[in-house]
Amino acid sequence: MKYDLGKKIAALALTGLLSGVAAAPASAADTLKFVSWQKDEGGVGEWWAEVISKFEAANPGTTIEWTKVERGAYADTMTTLFAGGQPPQIVHLASFEYQNFAENGWLENLDPWFADAGISLDGWAGQQICTWNGETACVMLLYFGFIMGYNEAILAAEGLEPPTDFDEFMNVIEKTTKDLNGDGINDQFGTVVVTRGGPGQYLTELLNFVLDAGARWTDSDGNVTMNTPEMIEGLARWKAVINSGFTPRDIASGEGRRLLADGKVALKVDGPWLYPIMARGPAAADLKVTKPPFNPPVGGSSNVLGMASEISDEEKALVFEFIKIAMSPEMQSKYATVANSTPPSPTADVTGVEEKTPHFQLLIQTQQAAAAAGVDRIPTGLEVQYGEFSKMVMEEVERMLIEDLDPADVAATMQAKAEAIQGG
Amino acid sequence: MAIPRSQSGTTWFGLARPSRRHWLGYILLAPAVILVAVIIIYPLVVSVDLSFQKVGIARLDVARKPFTLANYEKLFLSPEFWKSCWITLKLVVTVTLLSMIVGLATALLVNNQFRGRTMARLFVALPWAVPEVIAVVIFSRFLDSSFGLINWLFITLGVTDELWGWFSDPTLAFWSIVMTMVWKGYPFISIMVLAGLQSIPVDFYNAAKVDGAGVWQRFRYITVPVLMPVLGVVTILVMLWVFRDFAIIKVLTDGGPIKSTQTLAILTYDQAFGFFNFGYASAVGVITLLICFIASYLMLGRQTKSMY
Incomplete structure (x- = not known):
């Protein structure tokens, strides 16, 4: 009887283990981790919340686990997560720090993804800064x-x-x-x-x-x-x-x-x-x-959005969906109205933005002045x-x-x- | 719960046999030893190994880089490293000394009988209960160069006629950290010393009084010798705390201005997470560990002799 019980427990444990292993890829895609320092920032935090909401609505069964990390501890936290093999699938970084992550091969080359989706980045403000070793390592979120x-x-x-x-x-x-x-x-x-x-x-x-x-x-x-x-x-x-x-x-x-x-x-x-x-x-x-x-x-450039390279293909596809939503004309337009900032997209419809952001033309002027002078904070x-x-x-x-x-x-x-x- | 038995009737692993009874001790210790090995020894070994490699960002899933002494060569030739050693030493000595004086004084004070002694003990222990970062924020507000209470007090009282840059002047920045650390650290000493004071029999003091010993003599020849074991252990613990403390300096001055408050702990952090030189940072960490080990060993050895 004792041996029967032992066998049953062992069988149960083995079944549980196997089912857990089999379910691992599916469950991993159930949640995408997204770490950002902008979660509680007025304006831009609300914009991120809307991107997440749209993504979750378009991808039932997948949720975004959005965590705030203070800017002061951001680079070390992200470095630790990547070095420890637990990176967030959706990667949000400052434009002056993404280079070290790209240099280590931690960021997915986005060129094939954009090519497959037929998305052109021509005219996307500050996008040239996201090119690292000849590859597109990220998407510029703000050029200001x-x-x-x-x-x-x-x-x-x-x-x-x-x-x-x-x-x-x-x-x-x-x-x-x-x-x-x-x-x-x-x-x-x-x-x-x-x-x-x-x-x-x-x-x-x-x-x-x-x-x-x-x-x-x-x-x-x-x-x-x-x-x-x-x-x-x-x-x-x-x-x-x-x-x-x-x-x-x-x-x-x-x-x-x-x-x-x-x-x-x-x-x-x-x-x-x-x-x-x-x-x-x-x-x-x-x-x-x-x-x-x-x-x-x-x-110049402020912050960028990218994709971790060491995640499953299924997760990569979902992260790219997230990136596409952030780059969509609707959300780019809202970057002006909700986040009060100049959207990098050349096709963003900013008609009527002045009603909510009266100084919007000023933002455009200073952005263009900085761009015309080739200014960027990162030398x-x-x-x-x-x-x-x-x-x-x-x-x-x-x-x-x-x-x-x-x-x-x-x-x-x-x-x-x-x-x-x-x-x- | 019944212990499983084999068919011969002895317990599993033969733990009942006299020659194997000590195994039980090892088995019971094993979880704790394994835990310590995983969370302390393994990272330590990895750190030492990294210090002998030229590594940017450390990764455990990639092949080991070739063995090199370059990090140690760079370290010992770097004026920045020696400056950090000097600042760490200055900070350890100053904070430990001042904390000991304040801790001992407050312990002697609240060891006396007076009205409100319980409240006084509570106030003495209060800084210990405040989280380190909160303490730093409080001091940061007090010492704010333009809107801080301390500068306002100094100007109002006529101590100075200009605002002091508590975080932009190298000397003042150092003393800002010392003040914060002493405030945060003295209650621990006070509590430990108070416990020691209460273990001294009153008869010792009465006998000394009969022999004509004054207050200072009673303190010098009874209190201090009896407290020595406590003071010795507390000194080591405070020194190690100051040596490795990171949060207070990081939040208050971030090692500045011009590296005037950059201790070895801050140097290690900057090299690892600021400049992504994990190999070099590990070398600094290993040297810091060795210094801590040697200092503790010497202090413990000295203390053991003085106790008896």
Whole structure:
């Protein structure tokens, strides 16, 4: 009797094991994992929710497991997931970090998929950045230009207009920085420059001044071009702004946007994502947007969508369905109305978008201005080393501020170090 | 539940036989040992192995790269590594010393009889209960260079007439981390020392008083020697905590500015997840482990002698 029971248990266990193995491919396709840092972001988070909803409606039986990972921990989390052999099937990455994943062969080449589906990517804004080693590793989700949010009431109180160049910018931020309650501490600032939140964020802020001075990190062939008079001028401008006291110090990006939305800052230059935050703040009635005082504006690629290469064919087909929905004319149109951002699709119908996004034409203008100037936040030739490069630049610029170094010396140091990083 | 028996009547594996009775101990220990091996020893072995390879992003499902000492050569020739060692040492010594002083002082305080002692003990232990990241956020707000409470207090009290850049000045950034770590770490010392203090018989102090010993002499010749075993163990635990702590530094300063707060833990993280140099990061990790091991061994050895 004991042996009968043992045999029964063994048979049951074996059956369970086999049925589990047999069911594995089917059950794997029941759920697709999608990790993103944008889940709770106003506007774009709602857009993602709509893409997911449409996908699930079109593919009954398949659900999307949508998980939020904070931006600060995003690259490490994704690296760990991929290295551990458990990648999310739907891959969402920043455009400055996808290169390392593509270089490791973790992203599916999308060229055959687009060819089979007869989808052309001609005219898709910023799509060239998604080409890695001659293959399409991803789809560009956002190619943007920076805008400037400003507090009309603060500027009007000083009889000022929004600045249109660097000199006017300095004048405006000087006159609008004030100690309103007389406690000896400024509580209203002319602008807010983000210096906390990581090297990538630091470089993006610095790039406003570098580009306006006519400098670039590298040229179109990937040669480092940091030891130039234009770069020295850009660094000098950055030093002037930080040392002026017209910006609060040690501010992270979220805090900076919040300060503008709360009416404690006269103006802030930022990406299209600034507007939804401004619109929900207590000072919303006084806040307006216009083109930034820097020319060309900072802009370029933001984030990309791809497919993990080490998943089953069935899962790949489903992920491509998801990508197609995100790229569909309907969802691209909603990228403007729901996410308040410029859709990369050249055929997106944006008629009537101004009703929901009044500054939409401004977004188009700054996007085109950045594109026409060939601006991108990721320097050509340093894509894979971007993490190390951005940290090096941030540290050398911090050293310039702390030790009051000559920008010319700093530019020369950065040139040498960037070349060393590029050379491996 | 009945133990299955063979036909001869002995238990399975012959555990009842005197020569095999010790097997039971091994069998009972096995799950714990296997668990430890899987979650500690295996990653450790992988790390050591990776440190001898030139690896970008580590993967376990690809062939091993050729053996090389390049990571260690680069490490020992790198000024950044030695600077991180120096910062780690500075931080370990400063935080451990200050935490010990504050922890010992608060333990001595709440060991006395006074009204509200229970509440005082609660307040002393409170920082220990606060999650590390929450503590960092609190200090981050206090020390905010433009809107923080500390700068406002300093200006209001006339300590300074300008805002201090707590996270943009290398010296202040270091002390920001020290303050946060001491605040977070001293309650552990306080609780442990308090337990030690309560185990000291009152007779010792009474006898010392009869012999004319003052407060300082009683502290120096009774309290400290009896507490030494506790203080020794606590010192090692606090040192190891400071040595490997990551969250406080990462959230507060991220190792900056200009690497002034970059400890070995931050260096390891940056190399692995910032620059995707897993081989080099593993080499830093292995050296960190060796330093921790040697420091613990020396401290434990010294402590054992001082106890008796």
